Amino acid sequence: MLKKQYLAIASALVLTVGLLPSTTDAKVGSQNLKASYNNIKVLYNGSQVSTTIEPFIVNGTTYIPLRMMADVFNKNIAWNGTTYTINVSDKADTNYESQLAAKDAQIKTLQDKIDSLNAKIDDLNDELDDADKDNDDVDDDLADLEDYLNDEFSDYDDFEDLDFTVDGDEDEVEVEIAIDVEAYEDEYDDLSKSDLEDLVIDVVEAVWDEFGDDVDVKGTIVDSSDDDDEIYDFEGDPDDEAIYLDDKEIN
Numbered sequence: 001m002l003k004k005q006y007l008a009i010a011s012a013l014v015l016t017v018g019l020l021p022s023t024t025d026a027k028v029g030s031q032n033l034k035a036s037y038n039n040i041k042v043l044y045n046g047s048q049v050s051t052t053i054e055p056f057i058v059n060g061t062t063y064i065p066l067r068m069m070a071d072v073f074n075k076n077i078a079w080n081g082t083t084y085t086i087n088v089s090d091k092a093d094t095n096y097e098s099q100l101a102a103k104d105a106q107i108k109t110l111q112d113k114i115d116s117l118n119a120k121i122d123d124l125n126d127e128l129d130d131a132d133k134d135n136d137d138v139d140d141d142l143a144d145l146e147d148y149l150n151d152e153f154s155d156y157d158d159f160e161d162l163d164f165t166v167d168g169d170e171d172e173v174e175v176e177i178a179i180d181v182e183a184y185e186d187e188y189d190d191l192s193k194s195d196l197e198d199l200v201i202d203v204v205e206a207v208w209d210e211f212g213d214d215v216d217v218k219g220t221i222v223d224s225s226d227d228d229d230e231i232y233d234f235e236g237d238p239d240d241e242a243i244y245l246d247d248k249e250i251n
Helices: 002-018 066-072 094-153 181-190 193-211
Strands: 056-058 061-063 075-080 085-090 163-168 172-179 216-223 229-237 242-245
Touching: 066 075, 094 163, 094 172, 094 193, 172 193, 193 216, 193 229, 193 242
Parallel strands: 172 216
Antiparallel strands: 056 061, 075 085, 163 172, 216 229, 229 242
């Protein structure tokens, strides 16, 4: 009996709230309605939702406790008895907030890594730019050296129309000396080996003057009249400051 009275009171409260329209010209009143109870159950994702107030049906409409469903959907319910207002608001989801904080921390960590990698990329790009500038400077120095050798040594003692080609980098300079042997005819055999050694010594020392005495010098003397057939090779070794022509030290 007490249960039925309690349910009737709860029903009356629910129905009274249901009689309050949300318009500005709402009227306040009460009405006796017939509620049908049929052991109505509320399932959420297949599980029954427990409630102390049993759902009921009035004129074909099923009424369930608002607070029960608010708990299901993680909402706060506040009743203002002065203004007859039900306020529904979101509950703070501590699990969601902790997950969000963890995600934010992961994002920050990843962003820090990205920033660090971008900084390294910028440093590498700067190094590449510097290397390109250095390479450009070396190329310019090699071109200047080639012009200098052709100007200074094109006609060297009994040698005429020598052609110099220079290549390499800041650590090793390669020099090719082209001699048109055919143009000398029989006079080539009269050229002394000592004249050739003097030419090689002067060329290697000119390279060291331009690039420093710590650079390796590799060179060949070729016959331009015979498909650049190699006649001699020479080398300037900065470690012992020795100059070699065909593996023989000449300085």
